[in-house]
Amino acid sequence: MTSNTSSPSEDRSGTNSENRLNAWLRFSLLAASSLTVMAGATMSPSLPAMKKHFHDIPDVAFWVKLLLTLPALFIALSAPLAGWVADRFGRKRLLILCIVLYGFSGTAGFLLDSLVSILISRAILGISVAGVITSATALISDYFFGPERARFMGYQAAFMGLGGVVFLLAGGALSEWSWRGPFLVYSFAFFLAPVAAIAVFEPQRKQAYESALPGDPESLHLPVIGFLLFFAFAGMVVFYLIPVQLPFFLEQQFQAKGFISGASIALATLVSSICSLNFGHLRKRFSHLMICVLICLFMGTGYLIFGSATSLIQVWIGLAICGLGFGMLMPNLNLWVVAVTPEAFRGRVVGALGAAIFLGQFFSPVITEPLRGGTGLDRLYEGAGAFLLLGALILTSWNFMRKRHRLA
Structure with a gap:
């Protein structure tokens, strides 16, 4: 951030900037980021109850699952x-x-009576989330620099995870009362809005908004950005098997109710939060690409374990291991993409990354539902685990070849 009276380096480390980055501002950015988790997964524990409520609608199982993922499309x-x-x-x-x-x-959704009207409200919810996560991530990259940015993006992912634990548990508990209950969790936004309005300030930047398009597109590192968009899409297609399919898997295998489903998903989210909190330390030891390898390795192992589970304990062990991988995913993607993107173009590239992430969430049931019907949920999870481990092997080989090419 720059000012009229100081150089960019002085402003970025100066006392005035540090004073403005107070606790309420940090809370506002972190809490706003957590709204993305609430947008989808909060509804997950109530899906079986909603399916029963709207049982007279043709293909109700598909439409109810679409309630969870439709925000991701928008x-x-x-x-x-x-x-x-x-x-x-x-x-x-x-x-x-x-x-x-x-x-x-x-x-x-707490007040609406028809599935169509709820679907429309979920679409509008998706539009609002796009603005929230894009602006929040862009603000973080504007406010923080160097190692502090890596730490805060780890905190962002951790806060999203911890918020997810709270929201999922609240959604699971409220779903025991009524399938409408989880919609009340979204009222948290009414508390956050005035806090953010007071605490957040518009950062000054090197270029005015009117001239935000960079003159040299090659400075965007397009091949790296392309890989990140693909990895984000594929990663979310596979990860979203948990909130979309896990409640049905647990009900089918263990006759688990809404609260158990919510608590199980919350476990993976809690572990991911702990991992995200330590992302700054992890980044010092591994390259971005090797962190992608670790993501695939942990998530793949976790899927194999709980896909073959014969007890809830085994499911929870697998979900915890999977959470370790997911805890690295979001901070690694966000930090890597802002590192290869000029400041003036950052909002749009972060928006493109968000599009890839949430397209993956939306298409997850579209891609995996036919596979589930043909093989069953246990085989679907095991297949996803094998796919991720194969990805880890491919990325490891690629990283090895890149290093050998540099030494040649």
């Missing part, structure tokens, strides 16, 4: 536009507006 469609708006008109305006919209669209 996040993906809206995120590039949200990135452009953030670069052009400012991060703070977009953040506050979308937090308020999030509260109204999220809680609407």
Whole structure:
């Protein structure tokens, strides 16, 4: 961040900047980031109950699962536009507006009576999430630099995970009361909006918003960005097997109810949060590419374990191992993409990354539901584990060849 009276380096480390990065600002950014978890997974424990409530609707199982993933489609469609708006008109305006919209669209399901109207509210929810996560991540990359950015992006992912634990447990408990109960969790946004409006400030940047497009597109490191977008999409297709399919897997295998499903998903989220908290230390020891290898290794092993589970304990062990991998995914993607993106173009590239992530979430049931019907959920999880371990092997080989090429 720059000012009229100091150089960029002085402003970035100066006392005024540090004073403005107070606890409430940090809380606002972290809490806003956690809203993305609430958008989808909070509804997961109530899916079986919703299926029974709307039993007279044809293909109800598909439409109910779509409630969980539809926001992801609209996040993906809206995120590039949200990135452009953030670069052009400012991060703070977009953040506050979308937090308020999030509260109204999220809680609407508590009052609505038809599945179609709930689906529409979920689509609007997705649009609001696109603005929230794009502006929040762009603000973090504007406020923080160097190792501090790596640490705070780890905190961001951890806070998303810890928020997910709270929201999932709350959603699971409220789903025991009514399938409408989890919609009340979204009212958290009404508390967050005024706090963020007061605490967040619009950062000054080197280029004005009017001239945000960089002159040299090659400085974007397009091959790296392309790989990151693919990895984000594929990773979320596989990871979202947990919130979308796990409640049905647990009900089928162990006759588990909503609270057990929510607590099981929350376990993976809690472990991922602990891992994310330590991402700054992890990044000092491993390259971004090797962290991708570790992500595939842990998630693949976890899927194999709970896909073949004969007890809830084995399911929880597998979910915990899977959580270790997912805890590295988001901070690694976010930190890597901002490292290879010019400041002026950052909002749009972060928006593209968000689009890839949430397209993966949306297409997860579309891609995996036919496989589930043909093989069963246990085989689906085991197959996903094998796919991830193969990915770890391919990335390890690629990293080895890159190192040998550099030494040649």
